[in-house]
Amino acid sequence: MKKWILFGLLVLAASAVVADEDTEEPEGPVEAPVCDPEACKLPSCRCSTTQIPGGLAARDIPQLVTVTFDDAVNVINIVNYRRMLFNRRNSNGCPAGATFYVSHEYTNYQAVNELYNNGFEIALHSITHQTPQSYWANATYETLVKEFAEQKSLIAHFANIPYESIKGLRMPFLQMAGDATFKMMANHNLLYDCSWPTITQTDPGLWPYTLDYKSTQPCIVPPCPTSSIPGPWVFPLVAWSDLQNFPCSFVDACFSTPDRNDENGWYEFILTNFERHYKGNRAPFGFFVHEAFLAAYPAVSNALIRFLDMVNSLNDAFMVTSEEVIEWVKNPVTVSEYRQQSCRRYTPTVCRPTSCGPLTAEATGNVYWMQICNVCPRVYPWINNPLGQ
Template sequence: MKWFVFVLSLCSLAIAREFQLAETCDKEACQLPDCRCSSTDIPGGLLPRNTPQFVVITFDDAITVSNINTYRDVLYNRRNSNGCPAGVTFYVNHEYTDYTLVNELYNQRFEIALHSISHKTSQTYWSRATYDDMMREFGDQRIQMAHFANIPFDTMRGVRIPFLQMTGNMSHQVMADVGLLYDGTWPTIKYADPGLWPYTLDYASIQDCMVPPCPTASIPKSWIKPMICWFDLNNVPCAMVDSCFHVPDGEDDEGWFRFILKNFERHYHGTRAPFGFYIHEWYLRANSGVKRALIRFLDLVNSLNDVFMVNSGEVIDWVRNPVPVNEYIRQGCKPFNPTSCPISTCGPLRATHNNMNYWMNICNVCPRVYPWLGNPLGQ
């Protein structure tokens, strides 16, 4: 209950707050670990050959019995060349999610991040979202995810807004107020080669605004992890792999492997900005050649001594404290504490927003009604 009081108090404060327009970045004042100007410069002034090449695989949307087998086939039991478990980020929305499987993914040491409670299909809803809307979608979802999946509250540090629809300043202010670290929503074409490194919103961003409205306010310590676009076979940019138009046939694993490698090498042979493979699971399930090519690519990544498959939050951690690749290898693996999942199968649960019945698998006691906006725990 104290979390609801806390959230409501934040909402009241935010309504009265006026956003301060961000100024051009002052490099002398903006210093790591908590501030970084938007820039293609490698953090810490490192040379490319001394910089770890991070590969970030992300999946969006609900975690279900329909997609968990793909994750088990492609991602489980991978390790980087330094011996540490390979990282992946799942941006999870609430509706239809099996929280027992979220717990399973967490216990594989993958990152669980937020993708909203409602995942409403109206982009206008997201583009015009208020502070209160975003608090209910993301501030409350963090509470919801921790409760139903039985995972630590503070391990959820990132956000991706549905349809990559920016909300101006609102989502970032919510993130700052509830202690979320980074946003992974914002694509860039202009800064794809060389790539744009993660930065904070203390000062004005140089990043191109592909899906407005983009943030304009000074919001200290709110990190942006840019989605550096790929380029398809006709050199057309695409933020998500499954949105690329001119691509090899879905069964052509050799063609897809070369396609992935071409986009990867632009990073690896350049300034080594993080390389993202952003996708929805259905695309791998529907195109077996893409799935085989991804497995082959990840096998390559896991064999290279200067390339590391990590989650989005780990990229931000490195940018805040950049070290050369030889030192990064010696840092060792992060400690991890698994969590249990006392499984409950719940339903039918009536949803007040659409009058439908839902069933849920959770790691907790069953809620009274189907959880939704304004009632994230279904009390």
């Protein structure tokens, strides 16, 4: 009886607070309103649209090119990264950029430090990268904090790179988790997510945008965010078209392609997809891939190198990190202004090479060796214990 009396008092109190309201506040998340371009202004807010930021003309803006790699960094793939990416410069003299979405298991943190010290962006791809995919679709806010916000501390510590330099993430399997991902990002100083494919807004391409207002991007791998979540940016994965005009978000996911031993065919295939952006609205062009695909097919890898050589020779196209794309969208400038800007700055860090192991992951019982840049942890770092203490 007492609990029902207490409940009645609470209802009366709540009624007093909203006595002047016609309706009660909706329970749960409130769907974001349709974007108002007059209220949503750069640099902090942008509607989801194919319109060029800043109202600039396509011919006047830089074509930004992002090359990204997913999963663990190790002693094998770092060799290919050195061959393909190191010592490149854009035509404005600035170092060419690329972004690595790093998953934790089997990652060599000395190699991560090397990538950072060569000017590349290090971003998050989860601690566990576990299956099944439904784990990510159903992930709660708390789970995502453990997988990504705590991975930020893990990478910064063991690779000895600045914590604040880690600003982006990509969900495993490109599996969205609804509002939870972006609420986690907003509360843990993460700038952008690059997980959401678009297979319709490709010609012209969809530009990065914020979630202050309702997204117009189709939800390919639900659940997608629906609430108003100011702060984080969506970096859409604008799909390629394969030889049968079917969309593919990752290069290695394209079904109808040239023969994988045909370097010239692959070069033309890459160029055709690039030109859809370059001759269109110049939305960022992404070469999203897993390094294992390039290692398995040297002709494709060589075609990519030829393509990047071409990009580096153009006066109005630039290899950049994912973060640099967001920064340009926030403050869009013309090609001539962009070429005059200072190159991105970073402070190289020291790596004290240390080999650790065997280390047991307490949650799974699996045993690992780790290559890191400081003192060995007590156990293998994992979810709920990102520093292995």
